[in-house]
Amino acid sequence: MPPHLPAEPAGPTGSVGSAPPAPADSAPAPDPRPGDAGAPSRPGPSPDPVRDPWRSAMRLALAEADAAAAAGDVPVGAVVLSPDGEVLARGHNEREATGDPTAHAEVLALRRAAEATGEWRLTGCTLVVTLEPCVMCAGALVQARVARVVFGAVDEKAGAAGSLWDLVRDRRLNHRPEVIHDVLGEECAQQLTAFFRAR
Numbered sequence: 001m002p003p004h005l006p007a008e009p010a011g012p013t014g015s016v017g018s019a020p021p022a023p024a025d026s027a028p029a030p031d032p033r034p035g036d037a038g039a040p041s042r043p044g045p046s047p048d049p050v051r052d053p054w055r056s057a058m059r060l061a062l063a064e065a066d067a068a069a070a071a072g073d074v075p076v077g078a079v080v081l082s083p084d085g086e087v088l089a090r091g092h093n094e095r096e097a098t099g100d101p102t103a104h105a106e107v108l109a110l111r112r113a114a115e116a117t118g119e120w121r122l123t124g125c126t127l128v129v130t131l132e133p134c135v136m137c138a139g140a141l142v143q144a145r146v147a148r149v150v151f152g153a154v155d156e157k158a159g160a161a162g163s164l165w166d167l168v169r170d171r172r173l174n175h176r177p178e179v180i181h182d183v184l185g186e187e188c189a190q191q192l193t194a195f196f197r198a199r
């Protein structure tokens, strides 16, 4: 039984825009929230309607990534959510564990989601992953027709969802998933940094 998500992503159209603006600085600072008096200097607590709905799913992806690291693989984890926000599948990087160069978290999660639904088209689904997808995974996301890709850390050296390439939003393609970046981005980046530091 997949654990349900406490904060469900607000439906298929819950997120805003395909090019998310910079989070905090445009928002009006005075935010009347009770019991959170000393918070304005910290970036975390200010509400972010675009990213906040995906945080709980990103925590699941982070937990998946931990499983990768435990097996000696670079910690990248992914989950696929149904249009209703239910967890359909999970995956983590298994290149070292399986010796398969295509065993990236996203590919494995997409395959399992397709198995679970019995349908290669993952229409309306969202893939949540701790690191910006590479070209292969970005291609797989487009092939799977997911509605949305949500990622944590940016991969400036190989990212294909806005960094080095923007394959998922290439206007020449018929299907272009929405992209939401920097959901728990710092935590995702720290997990990777810690892994490489410990090697």
Ligand SMILES: [Zn+2]
Residues within 6 Å of the ligand: 104, 105, 106, 133, 134, 135, 136, 137, 138
């Ligand atoms: Zn990949």
